[in-house]
Amino acid sequence: AQAQVFSQYQVEAACRAVWHRPAMAQVHIYYGSQTGTAECFSEEIAEEAAAQGIQCEVLDLLTFTPEVFSARKIVVLCVSTYGEGEPSDNAKNFDKWASDPRNDGALKGQRFTVMGLGDMNYSKFNNMGMSTDLNLDRLGGKRLYQRGIGDDSQDIAADFKEWKDGGLWVALKKAIAEVMEEGGFPGGDTAGAAQGAEAVGKPEIHMFF
Numbered sequence: 001a002q003a004q005v006f007s008q009y010q011v012e013a014a015c016r017a018v019w020h021r022p023a024m025a026q027v028h029i030y031y032g033s034q035t036g037t038a039e040c041f042s043e044e045i046a047e048e049a050a051a052q053g054i055q056c057e058v059l060d061l062l063t064f065t066p067e068v069f070s071a072r073k074i075v076v077l078c079v080s081t082y083g084e085g086e087p088s089d090n091a092k093n094f095d096k097w098a099s100d101p102r103n104d105g106a107l108k109g110q111r112f113t114v115m116g117l118g119d120m121n122y123s124k125f126n127n128m129g130m131s132t133d134l135n136l137d138r139l140g141g142k143r144l145y146q147r148g149i150g151d152d153s154q155d156i157a158a159d160f161k162e163w164k165d166g167g168l169w170v171a172l173k174k175a176i177a178e179v180m181e182e183g184g185f186p187g188g189d190t191a192g193a194a195q196g197a198e199a200v201g202k203p204e205i206h207m208f209f
Contacts, residue, residue, distance in 0.1 A: 025057035026176050026185060028072045032061045032079035032091030032128065037152070038117055041160050042078045045168075052169045054176065062090040066097055070106050071186060073179045074144070074172065079132050080117040085124025095128070098135040108140035109182075111175045115148035115163055117156060125151070145171035 027049060031042040039060075046056040061079075069075075082088045087095040097103060114136070116129010126149055133147045148163030150156040179185060 024185060024187070025055050026179075027054055027056045027074045027076060027172060029056055029058045029076045029078065030061050030064070030069075030094075031058070032077070032088045032094070034080050034082045034088040037156065038078040038080045038088070038115075041115065041117075042076075044160075045076060045078070045164065048164070049169070049172065052173070054169070054172055060090055061088075061094045064091075064094040064097075066103070066106065069094075070110070072110060073185055074175050075110060075112045075141075076115070076172075077112065077132055077136075078115045078117070079128045081119075081122070081124065081126055081128040084122060085127035087128050091128070095132070095135075098132065098139065101138075103139055105140045107136060110136075110141040111144040111178070112136045112141045113143065113145035113147070113168070113171065115150065115160065117150040117152065119152040121153050144175045 029042045029045055031038040033039040033042075042058050046058050049056045061077075079091055080088050114129055114133040116126045116132070118126035118129065129147060129149065133143070137143055145168055146163075146166075148160065150159040150163075
């Protein structure tokens with residue numbers, strides 16, 4: 001039998017995915033990254049979410065398959081725009097699938113939010129973030145929180161912080177509570193999952209553009 005050869009990038013991505021795989025993830029965080037910024041931000045979301053009692057799994061979009069992705073109940077996508085409005089190399093297959101109108105309705109029942117990264121100096125600034133947000137909505141997903149816009153020509157870290165601190169945790173806990181009311185997460189312990197959705201109430205969520 002012929003041995004399958006994996007690149008170092010694929011091996012490292014697989015190792016990271018295993019490292020950040022809890023017993024049962026409530027939220028799956030996918031990143032499309034060319035230089036590593038989107039990946040770092042995704043790791044930061046997972047760390048802060050854990051402090052909020054939310055169980056997350058961080059995944060490289062290189063691992064994307066339609067069957068697995070469409071089964072996710074809650075997803076956060078942190079995606080960069082590369083070149084003139086293009087997806088990063090590891091997000092090309094995902095973008096191709098998400099942009100195909102033949103897949104409309106495939107994400108019915110999924111809740112999502114998107115953090116887009118880009119550079120205002122390019123004509124199609126933040127195109128990947130915008131198109132991903134629109135595509136997931138068209139595919140049947142429900143937007144749980146507003147799209148974030150990061151500008152690398154200014155202070156992208158500050159943009160990211162403003163986005164996640166503006167109501168992300170409340171929005172995720174609300175989404176978890178909704179999923180629990182609808183029957184819970186696939187293959188999970190509903191009692192344990194409910195811990196991440198405790199007493200969210202109706203606090204104010206700040207919107208920015």
